[in-house]
Amino acid sequence: xxxxxxxxxxxxxxxxxxxxxxxxxxxxxxxxxxxxxxxxxxxxxxxxxxxxxxxxxxxxxxxxxxxxxxxxxxxxxxxxxxxxxxxxxxxxxxxxxxxxxxxxxxxxxxxxxxxxxxxxxxxxxxxxxxxxxxxxxxxxxxxxxxxxxxxxxxxxxxxxxxxxxxxxxxxxxxxxxxxxxxxxxxxxxxxxxxxxxxxxxxxxxxxxxxxxxxxxxxxxxxxxxxxxxxxxxxxxxxxxxxxxxxxxxxxxxxxxxxxxxxxxxxxxxxxxxxxxxxxxxxxxxxxxxxxxxxxxxxxxxxxxxxxxxxxxxxxxxxxxxxxxxxxxxxxxxxxxxxxxxxxxxxxxxxxxxxxxxxxxxxxxxxxxxxx
Numbered sequence: 426x427x428x429x430x431x432x433x434x435x436x437x438x439x440x441x442x443x444x445x446x447x448x449x450x451x452x453x454x455x456x457x458x459x460x461x462x463x464x465x466x467x468x469x470x471x472x473x474x475x476x477x478x479x480x481x482x483x484x485x486x487x488x489x490x491x492x493x494x495x496x497x498x499x500x501x502x503x504x505x506x507x508x509x510x511x512x513x514x515x516x517x518x519x520x521x522x523x524x525x526x527x528x529x530x531x532x533x534x535x536x537x538x539x540x541x542x543x544x545x546x547x548x549x550x551x552x553x554x555x556x557x558x559x560x561x562x563x564x565x566x567x568x569x570x571x572x573x574x575x576x577x578x579x580x581x582x583x584x585x586x587x588x589x590x591x592x593x594x595x596x597x598x599x600x601x602x603x604x605x606x607x608x609x610x611x612x613x614x615x616x617x618x619x620x621x622x623x624x625x626x627x628x629x630x631x632x633x634x635x636x637x638x639x640x641x642x643x644x645x646x647x648x649x650x651x652x653x654x655x656x657x658x659x660x661x662x663x664x665x666x667x668x669x670x671x672x673x674x675x676x677x678x679x680x681x682x683x684x685x686x687x688x689x690x691x692x693x694x695x696x697x698x699x700x701x702x703x704x705x706x707x708x709x710x711x712x713x714x715x716x717x718x719x720x721x722x723x724x725x726x727x728x729x730x731x732x733x734x735x736x737x738x739x740x741x742x743x744x745x746x747x748x749x750x751x752x753x754x755x756x757x758x759x760x761x762x763x764x765x766x767x768x769x770x771x772x773x774x775x776x777x778x779x780x781x782x783x784x785x786x787x788x789x790x791x792x793x794x795x796x
Contacts, residue, residue, distance in 0.1 A: 426750040427457045429493030431486050432464040435500045435724075437708035439467030439731035440738065442497035442518065443746070445478040447739040452479035456750050459489050468735040490514070497746060499738065500725055501528055512536035513772075515754050517746065519543055519558075522769050523670045523783040524697040532770040538754050539770035543695075544668040544777055545745065546766045552667060553763075554745070556603050557737035559692075561727040563607025563663065566690045569726075570596070570659035571615065573688045573712055573719050580719055581686025583658045586616030593617045594658035599645060599674055599699060601628050604663035604692050612659075613637045620653055654679045662691045662699025668769070668779030670697040677701050677716070685717040694722040758795040765791050 428451055430443045441464050443451075448458045458480040462472060472482050483489050490496065490509035498518030502510065504527070510516060512535065520541035522529045532539045542554035552559075567585075574580035574594065587593035596612040598605045601623030612619045613636065621636070622645035623629055629642045636642070643649055654660065654675065660683075664671055671693035680702060691703045698704075702715045706722045708729055713720050727734035745764060749757045758765045769777040774789035781788035 426494045426753075427459060427492055428495045428497060428746065428750060429459040429483075429489035430461065430464055430480075430497045431489060432461045433467070433499050433728075434503050434505070435728075438500055438725050438728040440499045440725075440728050440735045441465045441468050441470065441731075442499050442738075443743075444468070444735060444739045445470055445474040445480070447743045447746075448475060448480050449478035450743060451747065451750065454747060454751065457481065459483050459493055461486055461489055465735075468731045495746075495750060497742075499728075499735075501525065502531075507531040507535070510535040510537050513538065515540060515749065517542070517742075517749065519695070520769055521695045522777070522780045523668060524695065526784050529770065529775070529780060529784065529786075533773050533775070536773050537770070538768070538772070540749070540754070540764065540767040541668070541769045541777070542742065542767070544767050544769060544779075545763050546667060547763060552665075554738075554741050554767075555665075557741045558727045558734065559603035560607050561730060561734050561737065562692050563604035564611050565726050565730065566604070566608045566661045566663070566692050567596070567611035567615065567659070569711075569721050569723075570661065570688045570690045573721055574658060574686070576686075578712065578719065579686060579714050580688055581658060581684055585612065585658065593639075595653075595656050596620070596659045596661070597650075597653045597657040598622065598661045598663060599650070600663035600665070601625065601632055601642075602663060602665060604665075605661070606632065608661045608663060608692075609636060609640050613640050617659075622649065622653075650674060651679055651682070655682045655684075657683065657687055659688045659690065662689065662693050662703075664693055664699050665696065666779065668777045670779075670783055671699050673699065673701045675700040680716045680718050683716075683718050686719065688719045688721060691720070691722045692726065694724050698722060755795045758791060765795070768795075771795075
């Protein structure tokens, strides 16, 4: 199979879909890997690194879209790419379609095979291709929250860890999954007082055994969240419903009760965001203020630490890329429930229930299209 790796064109996205080491594995398995010129520069990989791995360097995304059977991306295709996507071409990347009807329509009209990293799910419910970037984003959420608490950015001037004789800051984290757990570890490590909320009691019991003493585990409900919002210096939104829009858990009324200069970090912004007042931002213009509360809603947080992120992402995606390339998408979907769960759009049909529900589209079981 011909596999194309493109240079990311989303704002400040420095990751690349495949490292040279991962590409070499694909080449050694008999596949042709096409890499766009300078695709890896932002992650520290030169064209020569890819050529040494046996890849073919291409001059433009048009050439790769024209020639490749499967496209490997990091972020979702951008509007300039929609017209390049071909019928039956596999698009394997983070798609986040439930928050993007324009892209959903474009993939439907293209007749392509859209397989989303974020909806590939193991039998135990874990999301193996979301986990590495969630680990990065969770840790970054506290770094960013701490930074934007500084007065120069409109924050309230609180140092999260405090100092001897002065109270630490209060961090509220909504969601005890991978993002929330990593955020809590970072915030606790800084010395903040951390409240971690989840609605899964077994998960809370587990976290109570492994988290440090300055992390307080609470059942998530509107009443608790309203009360904690009044005390919070930083709130991290990290709730994910695979393939569907994120629930709006902090509304405008709660915002009005928060401290002036508090910070909201919405890690769920790719799926529409956890906060009513969230809107996507970029690394160049990452924050805005509503009701005196700073909002950080960057849609590609891990892109800022691309060397770490690209290596972690390739480690997770490579086995699935290899399986799809070796078997073809139909056989891969028939033989792997995980890959079947990743199928969002196939041949003009919506095969992900969360995407269908988000826009009122007809849902088609993927099994009927892979037969």
